Amino acid sequence: RLAEAQRLKPQREALPVYAGREAILRGIRENDTVVVLAETGSGKTTQIPQFLIRSDIPRASPRVVCTQPRRVAAISLAQRVAAETGCVLGTTVGYTVRFDDRSSPKTRLKYATDGTLLAEMLSDRDLDAYDVVVLDEAHERSLRTDMLMGFLKDIQKRRKAKFAEFKAKGKQVANGNAGDDDDAQTKQPREPSELKIVVMSATIDAKRFSEFFDSAPVLYVSGRQHKVTIKYVDEPQDDYVDASIKTIVQIHQHYPPGSILVFLPGQDEIEGMVASLRAYLPDIEKNLAKKGQITIAPLFAKLPAAEQAKAFVPAGPNERKVIIATNIAETSVTIPGVRFVIDSGMAKEKRYHAGTGIDSLATEPISQSSAKQRAGRAGRESDGWCFRLYTETAYQHMEKRSQPEIQRVSLSFALLHLKAAGQEDVYNFSYMDAPSVTSIQGALHRLHGLGALGEKSRITPLGRQMAQLPLDPIFSRVLLEAFRQGCPREVIDLVSLLGVKDQLIINTSATREQANEARQKFTHRSGDHLFLINILRAYEELDGTDEKKAWCKDNYISYKAMQLALDSRKQLRERAERLDLGDWEDTLNDEPEPIIASLVAGLFANAATKQPDDSYRNMMTKQVVTIHPSSTVFSKKPLGIIYDELALTTKTYARGVSIVDPRLLPRQAPGVFNALRKQL
Numbered sequence: 001r002l003a004e005a006q007r008l009k010p011q012r013e014a015l016p017v018y019a020g021r022e023a024i025l026r027g028i029r030e031n032d033t034v035v036v037l038a039e040t041g042s043g044k045t046t047q048i049p050q051f052l053i054r055s056d057i058p059r060a061s062p063r064v065v066c067t068q069p070r071r072v073a074a075i076s077l078a079q080r081v082a083a084e085t086g087c088v089l090g091t092t093v094g095y096t097v098r099f100d101d102r103s104s105p106k107t108r109l110k111y112a113t114d115g116t117l118l119a120e121m122l123s124d125r126d127l128d129a130y131d132v133v134v135l136d137e138a139h140e141r142s143l144r145t146d147m148l149m150g151f152l153k154d155i156q157k158r159r160k161a162k163f164a165e166f167k168a169k170g171k172q173v174a175n176g177n178a179g180d181d182d183d184a185q186t187k188q189p190r191e192p193s194e195l196k197i198v199v200m201s202a203t204i205d206a207k208r209f210s211e212f213f214d215s216a217p218v219l220y221v222s223g224r225q226h227k228v229t230i231k232y233v234d235e236p237q238d239d240y241v242d243a244s245i246k247t248i249v250q251i252h253q254h255y256p257p258g259s260i261l262v263f264l265p266g267q268d269e270i271e272g273m274v275a276s277l278r279a280y281l282p283d284i285e286k287n288l289a290k291k292g293q294i295t296i297a298p299l300f301a302k303l304p305a306a307e308q309a310k311a312f313v314p315a316g317p318n319e320r321k322v323i324i325a326t327n328i329a330e331t332s333v334t335i336p337g338v339r340f341v342i343d344s345g346m347a348k349e350k351r352y353h354a355g356t357g358i359d360s361l362a363t364e365p366i367s368q369s370s371a372k373q374r375a376g377r378a379g380r381e382s383d384g385w386c387f388r389l390y391t392e393t394a395y396q397h398m399e400k401r402s403q404p405e406i407q408r409v410s411l412s413f414a415l416l417h418l419k420a421a422g423q424e425d426v427y428n429f430s431y432m433d434a435p436s437v438t439s440i441q442g443a444l445h446r447l448h449g450l451g452a453l454g455e456k457s458r459i460t461p462l463g464r465q466m467a468q469l470p471l472d473p474i475f476s477r478v479l480l481e482a483f484r485q486g487c488p489r490e491v492i493d494l495v496s497l498l499g500v501k502d503q504l505i506i507n508t509s510a511t512r513e514q515a516n517e518a519r520q521k522f523t524h525r526s527g528d529h530l531f532l533i534n535i536l537r538a539y540e541e542l543d544g545t546d547e548k549k550a551w552c553k554d555n556y557i558s559y560k561a562m563q564l565a566l567d568s569r570k571q572l573r574e575r576a577e578r579l580d581l582g583d584w585e586d587t588l589n590d591e592p593e594p595i596i597a598s599l600v601a602g603l604f605a606n607a608a609t610k611q612p613d614d615s616y617r618n619m620m621t622k623q624v625v626t627i628h629p630s631s632t633v634f635s636k637k638p639l640g641i642i643y644d645e646l647a648l649t650t651k652t653y654a655r656g657v658s659i660v661d662p663r664l665l666p667r668q669a670p671g672v673f674n675a676l677r678k679q680l
């Protein structure tokens with residue numbers, strides 16, 4: 001192990017961050033908070049925490065935690081750094097991610113996901129277990145990193161006060177084993193220390209971080225970035241998997257040796273491309289035999305660790321490696337030997353669907369700053385090339401930088417998470433991008449109605465459960481209700497379908513009539529929600545991709561949207577299992593009532609009843625709503641309805657409508673509603 005650490009030493013010492021070691025440590029010693037800026041691959045994540053544990057900042061033998069937005073990165077970085085320091089993983093260097101803890105009281109440097117550190121704050125409010133918190137990948141502005149930044153500002157102040165008080169009382173109070181490596185093992189409380197914060201980022205948005213932390217100094221580490229030649233396609237490509245394979249062949253034929261890093265949006269695309277490329281390989285290699293062998297390594301979050309590790313093994317002398325990755329490889333992990341980047345220009349992003357209020361993973365164009373990061377991966381070791389599978393015009397139309405996640409997910413989702421993390425007062429939280437007071441009010445009101453908040457706006461046990469689901473609180477509530485109603489299987493299906501419903505049903509004006517006729521067989525007496533479930537049921541009866549695609553075509557249903565829905569269903573089922581919510585396979589089959597009752601639990605504010613003049617009015621707001629003509633309920637004129645979306649066009653249209661007995665609808669939120677729920 002020590003021999004391995006010795007072997008890695010020269011590599012580490014050659015990293016740009018190593019040259020800046022003294023300046024970085026001085027900066028951290030002299031300031032409460034610093035922002036460190038360096039290109040990806042400079043050694044920020046692996047080296048700076050190591051410098052710190054060997055320093056006496058802010059005390060002898062400091063304890064350091066370094067956060068990562070992604071689980072994969074936390075694990076692989078801890079493994080790498082344990083190897084560099086020559087220790088067994090889980091001793092001096094370890095990691096903690098959800099459901100997997102490889103750390104011990106001896107651990108001095110811990111890599112953790114931002115979510116895990118937030119969870120630790122619930123039992124260690126001031127993070128007294130650590131002397132330095134390193135917030136890594138801050139430029140990604142993940143919801144949880146933003147939350148941590150806000151919390152840490154207050155924690156730092158409290159720690160300063162505690163430390164000052166401790167010093168004033170005199171050190172004789174504590175019994176003098178400060179900084180002793182063994183203190184945690186002997187369960188002695190550690191002496192208070194001030195908390196140092198190090199914010200690390202790869203892009204140039206440092207000013208925001210510095211301003212947020214009261215003008216914290218910014219330390220720039222200049223890296224070695226070699227020249228990267230950017231190449232665009234002339235025409236937009238609609239199949240980036242196919243375009244990627246063609247580009248790989250060209251590179252292999254005409255360009256020098258070096259690994260190729262391909263950025264695709266997600267696991268499905270990666271698995272598809274791996275399969276296609278494997279099929280083509282014998283042909284490519286037969287024609288280009290002299291050029292050496294091509295090997296393939298996929299890399300995405302859900303890939304088993306042993307498979308992931310293959311992506312990091314350097315290529316052999318006669319080998320060209322093709323690493324096919326998600327945006328994990330954009331900034332958080334480093335893959336050696338990459339000289340070529342193929343960029344699809346797409347990524348899967350969590351996005352709030354304003355209509356249904358569901359947070360879902362959507363495949364979307366990346367931002368210019370992501371595109372630059374991706375290209376930069378080709379120039380880490382020597383000159384490189386980046387092939388963008390989009391036009392230069394498309395690049396110019398991309399957003400400058402990605403929107404912070406806190407603005408992409410629903411506000412009630414973000415606030416529920418703040419509450420779950422212990423922030424009672426969500427108005428006075430230190431937001432980097434603060435929402436308006438009225439929107440906070442609205443979101444809190446909604447959370448009350450859902451039963452997530454109770455007296456004095458405290459989070460309820462139900463609210464805590466809701467915070468564990470990756471959905472807008474409305475649909476977390478619907479899903480939890482489904483477990484009580486005995487229909488989780490159907491409701492998981494439904495929630496997954498609602499996340500893609502805009503793309504799912506294909507309705508062009510030219511084909512509307514045939515389409516409606518073809519889909520007539522899926523209609524259900526209770527309305528649009530069971531109609532969606534019926535579509536999925538029919539789809540699941542089919543075998544094989546070809547048959548499924550043909551069926552989709554015949555029924556004017558998007559195959560791609562269907563795949564996306566199945567993807568989120570898989571995630572939701574896994575989450576339900578992990579959270580022990582009950583058996584998701586429970587099903588009451590064709591009874592619509594429990595499903596509708598589950599919907600009502602979350603969507604009670606979207607209920608309307610028929611008036612004597614045949615119009616519909618929302619039961620709480622008294623607003624007039626019109627059932628959208630595309631609804632399967634349109635011509636039925638039921639007495640009561642519940643809808644998942646309100647669309648404002650020429651009229652206020654209710655979309656996604658199911659029929660419900662008006663007697664079961666709450667007239668006001670939420671207390672009365674809870675009493676009613678018991679009757680359901």
Ligand code: ADP
Pocket residue numbers: 015038039040041042043044045046047076077080312331332333334336
């Ligand atoms: P940064 O955080 O600045 O992007 P890192 O500290 O993650 O940089 O990586 C620094 C260097 O360490 C990389 O350029 C790479 O050479 C090496 N490295 C990091 N992780 C691994 C790994 N898992 N396997 C092999 N080399 C690695």
Ligand code: MG
Pocket residue numbers: 041044045046136331332333
């Ligand atoms: Mg890093």
